[in-house]
Amino acid sequence: MDKETVIRVDNLKKSFKDNEVLKGVSFRVKAGEVFGLLGSNGAGKTTTVRILATLTTMGAGDVKVCGYDLHRQPNKVREVISLTGQYAAVDEMLTGRENLILVANLRRLKNYKEKIDELLELFDLTKSADKLVKTYSGGMKRKTDIAMSLLGDPKIIFLDEPTTGLDPQSRLKLWDMIKEL
Numbered sequence: 479m480d481k482e483t484v485i486r487v488d489n490l491k492k493s494f495k496d497n498e499v500l501k502g503v504s505f506r507v508k509a510g511e512v513f514g515l516l517g518s519n520g521a522g523k524t525t526t527v528r529i530l531a532t533l534t535t536m537g538a539g540d541v542k543v544c545g546y547d548l549h550r551q552p553n554k555v556r557e558v559i560s561l562t563g564q565y566a567a568v569d570e571m572l573t574g575r576e577n578l579i580l581v582a583n584l585r586r587l588k589n590y591k592e593k594i595d596e597l598l599e600l601f602d603l604t605k606s607a608d609k610l611v612k613t614y615s616g617g618m619k620r621k622t623d624i625a626m627s628l629l630g631d632p633k634i635i636f637l638d639e640p641t642t643g644l645d646p647q648s649r650l651k652l653w654d655m656i657k658e659l
Contacts, residue, residue, distance in 0.1 A: 482508045484634060485530065490539035492525055499525050512656055524564060527638045531561040544633055560632035564639045566623040570612035574603050574622045577611060578629065585630040597625040600655065616643040
């Protein structure tokens with residue numbers, strides 16, 4: 479794998495019982511690139527993301543993420559990635575800030591308070607940061623979830639339908655932020 483390629487997928491296959499979902503998917507993603515998987519519902523986009531994020535095993539194929547073999551080095555892969563799934567994965571019994579602190583602690587980050595404040599500001603969540611997430615709108619939960627995925631400066635961020643539940647202004651802001659990253 480050349481130095482610029484951060485994701486290499488060759489002949490990826492996956493079946494669920496008799497349903498072949500991925501039938502030899504291959505692609506490359508270079509450092510700094512924004513790469514999108516497009517397709518109809520049931521085409522295998524989320525399955526591909528779940529495999530790359532080590533949440534689902536692959537049936538066959540060869541996959542490398544930042545030079546690490548997905549099958550043999552899943553823990554190394556997890557160290558360099560972050561994932562925001564289709565649905566917000568926030569703890570509704572915590573505040574927005576507490577959700578971010580939880581992730582920072584899980585990732586063993588030091589001096590994270592400034593980064594958390596920065597993310598809260600970036601996602602227009604500062605005013606509601608100390609309110610329970612169960613009081614948030616769907617869009618606010620989504621923004622909190624995405625902010626959580628940005629903690630720790632991962633080399634690769636997997637975003638599965640990241641704009642679901644966001645208003646048009648927040649969608650544009652998110653796409654601008656993705657381009658900047």
